[in-house]
Amino acid sequence: MNPSTRTASLAFSLLIAALLPACARITFSTKETTASVSGSADPRRSSPEAALAALKAGNQRFRAGKSTGHHDSIGKAAASAAHQYPVACAFTCADSRTSPEAIFDLGVGELFVCRVAGVASGVNDDASLEYGTAVLGAPLIVVMGHTNCGAMKAAIANKPLPGSLPKLVSQIRPAVEKAGAANPHADSSTLLAAATREQVRTEIRHLMGSPVIRKQVQAGKLKVVGAIYNLEDGSLIWL
Numbered sequence: 001m002n003p004s005t006r007t008a009s010l011a012f013s014l015l016i017a018a019l020l021p022a023c024a025r026i027t028f029s030t031k032e033t034t035a036s037v038s039g040s041a042d043p044r045r046s047s048p049e050a051a052l053a054a055l056k057a058g059n060q061r062f063r064a065g066k067s068t069g070h071h072d073s074i075g076k077a078a079a080s081a082a083h084q085y086p087v088a089c090a091f092t093c094a095d096s097r098t099s100p101e102a103i104f105d106l107g108v109g110e111l112f113v114c115r116v117a118g119v120a121s122g123v124n125d126d127a128s129l130e131y132g133t134a135v136l137g138a139p140l141i142v143v144m145g146h147t148n149c150g151a152m153k154a155a156i157a158n159k160p161l162p163g164s165l166p167k168l169v170s171q172i173r174p175a176v177e178k179a180g181a182a183n184p185h186a187d188s189s190t191l192l193a194a195a196t197r198e199q200v201r202t203e204i205r206h207l208m209g210s211p212v213i214r215k216q217v218q219a220g221k222l223k224v225v226g227a228i229y230n231l232e233d234g235s236l237i238w239l
């Protein structure tokens with residue numbers, strides 16, 4: 001372990017140690033005072049499989065127009081003010097049409113979210129997802145791309161762009177090139193779909209490069225799964 005990695009690891013351990021006693025206290029009071037937020041005993045947090053089943057069920061409610069996640073939002077806000085027990089972490093595109101709380105029908109305090117265009121993570125996203133899993137105990141990370149993604153289309157077009165956009169696009173380009181090599185005769189829509197799937201898989205591999213996340217996965221406490229959200233009908237394809 002090099003010095004910077006050792007320092008980061010130590011800092012993370014100290015952070016967890018500092019938070020754990022507070023978690024224990026809040027677990028007790030949450031059980032006493034809240035009905036709308038299940039707290040640390042929430043069965044949806046009992047395993048990665050349980051969390052994934054909860055998200056799939058939530059998406060079915062969303063698609064059926066029977067969402068319940070945002071009922072009593074102010075009650076959930078008050079109940080989760082002292083501590084949070086998210087069911088899962090979601091890492092999604094920043095696109096306004098891909099709100100993960102709506103798509104998975106989860107309310108305040110139930111989903112730990114990072115969003116960036118093209119699902120192109122940076123170190124702060126990595127750290128946030130490490131925190132959401134290792135400290136807050138979410139047993140699932142969903143990396144979610146979507147159809148008709150503007151960031152993916154910009155990476156495919158690969159034209160000059162202003163500001164910080166070239167940096168973002170350059171991070172997506174490897175997935176585009178890999179998808180193009182695997183689909184040399186694809187039309188534009190097929191290439192876009194393939195590149196979007198590849199970008200999600202690339203981000204999953206990237207997250208698995210985090211020792212904090214990898215150790216949880218190896219211990220069976222965490223799963224990292226990919227999905228593509230369909231803007232037209234609200235459905236998900238799980239990768």
Ligand SMILES: [Zn+2]
Pocket residue numbers: 093094095117118146148149150151152
């Ligand atoms: Zn997008």
